[in-house]
Amino acid sequence: MTTLETSANKIRETHNDYEINDDFTADEHPLYSNVSRFIVRDGPRSRPYQLATISLGIMSAVLLAIIIGLSVRINRVSDDHNSLSLNSSRINSELAQLRSDHKSLIESKKALQEKHDEDTKQIKSLEANIAVETRLKTELQSQNRDLREEKRKLKSQLTNLEENCGQCLPNWLLMNNTCYFFAVSEIIPRKGWAAGRQECTKKGADLLVINSKEEQEFISDTLKALRYNLSFSYRNGFWMGLKDDQTEGVWKWLNGTLMTEGYWMDGEPNDDYGIEDCAAVYPTNNPMKSWNDVPCSHPLKWICEKEITKTP
Numbered sequence: 001m002t003t004l005e006t007s008a009n010k011i012r013e014t015h016n017d018y019e020i021n022d023d024f025t026a027d028e029h030p031l032y033s034n035v036s037r038f039i040v041r042d043g044p045r046s047r048p049y050q051l052a053t054i055s056l057g058i059m060s061a062v063l064l065a066i067i068i069g070l071s072v073r074i075n076r077v078s079d080d081h082n083s084l085s086l087n088s089s090r091i092n093s094e095l096a097q098l099r100s101d102h103k104s105l106i107e108s109k110k111a112l113q114e115k116h117d118e119d120t121k122q123i124k125s126l127e128a129n130i131a132v133e134t135r136l137k138t139e140l141q142s143q144n145r146d147l148r149e150e151k152r153k154l155k156s157q158l159t160n161l162e163e164n165c166g167q168c169l170p171n172w173l174l175m176n177n178t179c180y181f182f183a184v185s186e187i188i189p190r191k192g193w194a195a196g197r198q199e200c201t202k203k204g205a206d207l208l209v210i211n212s213k214e215e216q217e218f219i220s221d222t223l224k225a226l227r228y229n230l231s232f233s234y235r236n237g238f239w240m241g242l243k244d245d246q247t248e249g250v251w252k253w254l255n256g257t258l259m260t261e262g263y264w265m266d267g268e269p270n271d272d273y274g275i276e277d278c279a280a281v282y283p284t285n286n287p288m289k290s291w292n293d294v295p296c297s298h299p300l301k302w303i304c305e306k307e308i309t310k311t312p
Contacts, residue, residue: 217287235300239280
């Protein structure tokens with residue numbers, strides 16, 4: 001049996017399930033007298049359609065519920081979206097304001113930093129000026145102290161001169177009760193220690209003997225006052241009455257007393273070559289470091305001293 005025959009048989013079976021009712025006498029509408037009426041018999045074959053209808057109804061109800069739920073959900077999502085959009089707009093506005101504030105803060109910070117840098121420069125400049133002024137003040141104070149000390153010494157010398165006026169020979173200087181002669185003249189030749197002492201004895205004096213710090217400062221200040229400020233050289237010294245020719249390292253003055261306090265230069269006395277047995281004083285910036293040991297035959301200038309004999 002072919003497929004077409006099978007389909008035809010199914011059609012006939014379906015047709016037999018319906019009965020044709022030809023009684024149309026009671027019909028009030030003759031126009032429809034020839035219309036066939038089919039009565040659907042309720043049988044086992046109609047049940048699948050009923051189940052399908054019920055299923056479709058249930059599915060329609062489910063779909064309707066789903067659609068309603070989705071609509072509600074969509075409305076809620078739409079409301080949330082609107083709320084989020086409003087919040088987003090507000091956030092964007094606040095973000096823009098924050099960015100503007102941040103920009104303003106950066107500009108303010110830059111301006112403050114520039115002001116800080118300028119203030120720092122001014123502070124450093126002021127500190128430098130203060131340091132300079134402090135140094136100048138210190139120097140002026142030191143000069144003031146030196147001037148006062150020099151004034152005191154000059155005043156003391158003036159007093160001595162007034163008290164002992166005419167008691168020292170010409171070209172001799174007076175301090176306390178002692179007259180001093182400085183052989184600084186260029187017409188006076190340099191001589192060894194012994195020859196220099198002879199020049200002092202010819203004048204009724206002897207070589208310099210320093211007995212105190214005050215006397216040492218007087219000798220140094222006088223050399224500066226006489227403008228004998230030559231650069232250091234062994235030729236620029238002045239013989240004193242101090243030697244260690246008898247016992248090396250034991251320095252004695254001409255009056256026989258031992259030297260107890262010396263004003264030696266750094267590293268002196270060093271008895272260089274083992275022949276430096278006589279002492280000389282040199283014009284130096286530091287009066288407390290102005291002595292040097294020299295060979296006694298070395299040609300130098302000299303300083304003589306002579307005590308004033310007071311009459312009763």
